[in-house]
Amino acid sequence: MSRFELDPEELQELNDQMVIRRQKLAELISQGINPFDADFVPTHHALDIKEDFAHWEGQEVKVAGRIMSLRRHGKASFADLQDQSGRIQLYVRQDLLGEEGYDFFSKLDLGDIIGVRGKAFRTKRGEISVEVEELHLMSKSLRPLPEKWHGLKDVEIRYRQRYLDLMVNPEVRQVFIARSKIIQSIREFLLERDFLEVETPILNVIAGGANARPFITYHNALDMNLYLRIAPELYLKRLVVGGFEKVFELGKNFRNEGISTKHNPEYTSLEVYQAYADYKDMMELTEELFAYVARRVCGTTKIEFQGRTVDLTPPWQRMSMLAAIEKYSGVSWERIQADPEGVAREKGLELEPARISTGSVVMELFDTFVEPNLIDPVFITDYPVEVSPLAKRTEGRPHLTDRFEPYIMGWEVANGFSELNDPIDQKERFEKQMEQRAAGDEEAHMMDEDYIVALEYGLPPTGGLGIGIDRMVMLLTNSPSIRDVILFPHMRPKE
């Protein structure tokens, strides 16, 4: 029995269209035709021919791709062939292919991958086409395509079977092409400035560099648990200790947290470290990087996102957190310090009475009144030391840090600071974090003695920057959900 024949059990799983395609496959085999013929190499993409038709008109071309539509007219037919570059029409005539060849063509289905050789020409209606003289079936498609006019809308299928989404929704393809260009232009920007691209471990003994719950995995030979990294930060700063003055890493981080339109358990970050620089230098680097990438990818620094336009042209506004709170909520730092409970009550902050402190009131006021208003790019600076365990204290104001977070469209898109390079202060900060951890805060930073040792050898004054690449891609591609910019967003198994 041929492996292309179906047993009755298998047959029951298939719908009518799939059964018919299996039968066609079996028929081809029995006729001695290879339905997965690889003996054809295309010389052109659809777009090559269309963009330079004056040159290719009347010339022989070879194109390969997927049949996306068919218009049959008896002894002649039209088909649209889609390759990576786009679509080109095929014109197929019985008198050119012969009766046998035309019958073969007539049995093809939407979705089949074929290769054709023929002359490029323009039809009476003006459509640039290929007049088919030779035809290869390179991969028989055994399942029907989604609908040609409405495309594929079911988001669940779009994410789970992204290949279908890419096949039939051209705008989706554009988003991922843009994503690739964004990442490429980030590399260009940094390499031009003499940054060294490095790779640091994803399997970590200590998950450091951020406050987040890690994923845990297990190493058999070492018989130990390991964490998937939540940030590459501490490794990158070890490299600065080692003498690499400008480094960056683009890669995945993994955080064991909720999933939302802005959060995927694995996401891509850029981290950049520059010795002998501070957070102000990193702010300039950030705004220049965003503007460079926007110009490269969108051709402009004026970005439209969900009906609003923002201009990424540097310089961006700088505003301290407390100034921003006073501006948007009308509450001054003096009042928060004097009476946090009163402020919380007056502003209707949803804080448990036991949790009310100057720090929590500041954060809550910021989230409620400030964040939604930060549409145009702005750097919020001067974060409290308690929430910034890896950042250097501000000279003369030791409760604050030289730290910034840029906001665009109300989103926090990056985070940067002057790196804490005092090992004694760092150790104390870790110890504070350990206390919080002991008190039940699973996201508090872990102690990393080995990192302290590195700092004790001496980390030069260093500026650091982290950018959430997925959010950057969302902004630059006008995508409202992070799932629209991740090819295979995390989904629960179907059953």
Place this chain on the structure above:
RNA sequence: GAGCCAUUAGCUCAGCAGGUAGAGCACCGGACUUUUAAUCCGGGUGUCGGAGGUUCGAAUCCUCCAUGGCUCACCA
């Protein structure tokens, strides 16, 4: 984790005062040698997400479950 909404043919969707499922595309058969969502003639291909329940009768009402979306919470 909570609330709301969704799940019907391969795809996009109708059908929901409870009466036994329908359209367009796709598909199958036929006509057609320059079409553009080709057209014309003929054909409905289904576990109405799953499991229970109410009822003479459930796609429709109820409960639970699954998956997804949105909002919130969590989370830089």
